[in-house]
Amino acid sequence: MEQIVRPVFTLELNYKIIPGLVTIGKYDGTHSCITAATSTDKVLIHSPHRKNSAIAGRVLWSESNKEIATLNINQSITCLTVGMLLPDEDKDILLIGTSSHVLAYHVHDNKDVFYRECTDGVKSIAVGTFKDIKTVIMIGGNSSVHGYDNQGNEIFWTAVGDIATSVIFMDYNKDGLNELVVSSEDFSIRIFDKTGMLSEHIETEVVTNLVTLPDNRFAYSISNGTIGVYEQETRLWRVKSKHFAISIHYYDLLGQGSPQLLTGWSNGKVDCRSIKTGEVLFKDAMACGVSGIVEGDYRSIGKSDLICISSEGEVRGYTTTKTLTSSDGNGADQNTIRELLAHKQALLMELKHYDTNTKYNENIFYETESYENSGVIPASTRLEIAINTNDTDPKPHVELSLSTNNSTIIKATVIFAEGIFNGETHVIHPPISKLKSILLVPLFLPKDSPVDIHVKVLVGYPNSSQFHVYEITKQLPKFSMYCLKEKGSRKLTGDNYVQFKVNERLQRICLWINQFFLLTEDVEFDTGTNLSLSFKCLRDNTDLNMVFDMNGKTSIYTSNISLAADLVQSIAAYLNINSLESKSSFSQEEEKIKEHMSKLSEIQDTRLRLETDIADRMSQIRSLIIQAEDSRINDLDSLPYHYDELMVINEELINGYNIRLQNYNEKVDTMKNINTVIQKASRLRVGPKSSNMVNFCRTCINNNSVEGLIKVIRTGEM
Amino acid sequence: MDPLYLALSLYRRRSYDKCIEVCTSILDKQPLDQAAWCLKMRALTQRVYVDDIESEEIPEKDFLDDNVLATAPRPGTSMKTAVVPSTSGLSSRPRTSTGRPISGIARPGTQMRPESALDRVRTARPLTGHSARSIRLGTAAMLTQKDGPFIQISRLNLSKYAKNPCLSKPLFEYLFYCDGGVRTAMELAVQATQHGEFKDWWWKVQLAKCYIAVNLIREAEQQLRSAIKQHYHVETFIRLTRIYYRVDQPLSAIDICKSGLEIFPKDVTIMTELGRLSEGLNDTAMSVKYYRNILVEDAMNIEAVASLGMYHFYNNQPELALRYYRRALSMGAHSAELYNNLGLCCLFSQQLDFTIPYFQRALDLATDLKVKAEVWYNLSHLAMAAGDVQLAVQCLNLCLCSDSTHAPAFNNLAVLYHKMGKINLAKAYLTSAKTLEPELAEVHVNLEYLQHA
Structure with missing residues (x-):
């Protein structure tokens, strides 16, 4: 039932548009203008409504198209957004992010609202309301998220582990106020409110884009070509494609009364899906990759159209198709009937299989051999699945063992799990000589997160041509990659630790341990002053010791700060603790911070010098060009000399640029390292304590105080 | 002693x-x-020492930089696209070839020769506002140093002097103004601000000056903004205004000036800046208002007097204009432009006896060929008013001798020749006027008229 939707208008911008950097704004308060970044570091503003009668002076209208105006940015543009920043104006302000600065520009009045440096870079911008703050500009940088007010003053700051690829505002927990949703390059989507992180979703690859949808949902896209929709904690659906989703938008294209999800792909495909199920309802293709999908009233008819812009500057506008609304009810009925028929067919097939199977099993005493030939296995065949840790292997791992309870063998197994393998599926297909009734699958979990593994096992006889498929789903606990060591063998303390107090019975702690660790038998607490456990990490053989005292004092000894943070968060979540303060000491991380802070100030110094260097060379170039041109008229002999010099300076400039680039990259790395440590340290605390700590850290960094920073990380207090 | x-x-x-x-x-x-x-x-x-605010030449278009953000701003929001007033006689007011009205007073930015950047490459004229001045400052300083330079810049231990607040400021000024070494001066400023823990607004302004000199406009903006937060100073406001002028955001510049006026009410410098900006945007009413306010505060302000005179002249009140220009004259201003304006005022207010002497003076004083051309051009109007076509042709020819690119003169010559019946000659003149200045509306109208005649 695919409906053909034809574009209502098409036009060519004749500029190459950078994918993803497309937006639309009403700069005069009424007329929409497509705004996009071109490949030559310019921002293009297409204003078809603009009447050009009043051309005065030497307006630099584009030669080819008088509806297009450009803005010179002179730095590579990283993101582009519009928003109504000024409280008493209905005009959109254009926000342009470059690698080091953000510019809020009032297009209508041709003036800056503010222009400020973002040392952490600008990777994504969102404008909106955040909790009780009316208008806030959230800027996602290389390792942190900054919030600014409409004058460019910082009002919010938080650290995220990696480059913040996308920032959106949405009401995540249905409390009527917007939360901040940030996706970052460490594969995660984090939800923040003003006090701290509310929740986190881990994806399988870098999350590239987030889009707010109506009804408290949001859509996301991943760099491996997946798109999906979340409603609170639950993922409604996701699909994977071999192309990448560039832009996602929602719009009621098919006139269903509720919007559909539109996705623009890197190969130029545009598809329209149902938000609830992900079913494709409409498809179209543009000549080349899609750069952006926006929505705006582009025909001055009082109703907004859907506008797709391709990377070559082709613009297509679509609008709601009205014909579909009437046939909607009818279509739904037919759909249901078709679905039910298909279901009936499947059930009939299944019944038939069972029939034949019982027939064979009745004849079991006469023809044992026939199993193999006819692709049938004994009815009593059971597949057993067990998950254990294996630390005796040279490469310790989590072991998934599959076995059958009779002579049938496991031909192959297909394991489907997110984030464990390259791609999402792992197939094990032992050679014929090694076919056995038991199969051991080593699993290496890169991250501490609960994983659902879906296993499909092909069971049969070595010579069978048909196999039975067993499907099993099993959940791996969060901390699977840690195995329990023999009790009392080592000392249970160390230099690196986090300590906090929980007022909870040790029995409940035991419950937590049994649920979150992969243990052969459950841990139980009988008597004594404390419960101490010693684990070994299967990834790097480091120790993890946990001591729970009767009086609630808890100590976790590990050299891995992120593991400690994960444990603290997990305990707090399990025991419903809203606020938790802890003391910690991680000498390695502290050393790292010290090193990076001193490096950072060095880098800042060099950066300033390099910048003046470049500017100085530029003025040299200017005077040299004048001299060279002068000598062309007056003194031809010295002309080559000037041009030689010019060339030398040019080379120097290129070298200088490379140095600057390196310097910049180093700075970004250093900042990222510092912010990562802060982020991890903040997760050693829970609730308001955690957000307080982050704010203290920010103050310390602004004051360039290394001691203060380390103290904050240790104690959570300033 | x-x-x-x-x-x-x-x-x-x-x-x-x-x-x-x-x-x-x-x-x-x-x-x-x-x-x-x-x-x-x-x-x-x-x-x-030069007053680098008043003598600043804002390069109209630097051929290596694109500081201007918008290439096609909405009319009225940029100096390039100022709205042309459609009412009153002001719309017909002559402009320099860069599109600015001629006020008869030299201001920052108006000394620029009206040629394109490419033309300036071909001649020895400076391409950028900065390089010319820095060269000039450098050479002026050299003259004083007969036996070697006074300070060996390369041997200077900048970090030592940066820590000495008594010496660092004079040293900076010496480096910036006298030595012309913006680079060294900037390094000193950077170290001195760091030493002062970024608390001294003066250093921030100086740093901004350095940044402007090396064309790091946005950095300069940041320094000035942070300087304003610490200390209000007229200079800072003006410099910030200039930065916005330079990135072609006159409305931002006006905002800055207005916030400056709130802190320094009725400050003449800021009001002058506002007057100039409004005039640049063709907002004559505002401009005149500010110039009048300036005269209330400072009755000796020649710029305000001259600007008001010009306003009245183009508002068809030459008698009033004459009073303003005479006032300017009595205050000691003495230039070809002023005499030229006085002559025109007399002509239009029918005081013909004074007209010729004023123009005579103007011609005597005009050393610049462009100015001379303008005076001859105006004299041709006098001749026309007197009905002497031959004299008018002669004046226009003299005008073209001084400036062979004067398109209106070509146009007027064509009209005169047409009157004399030499239609082909008129056509030829019109064509050359058209090639010189294609935007000139009269030429097109005249050409069309000739085609149909």
């Missing part, structure tokens, strides 16, 4: 050359006398 006291006294009396001599003799005896060293620096700086 104590030589240092003498030097100080000479410095105060602005006898900088003598002061330098005395300082040099002190330094010969005591090479490490910091007071004398400092004073000599100050004297050297004062000798070549």
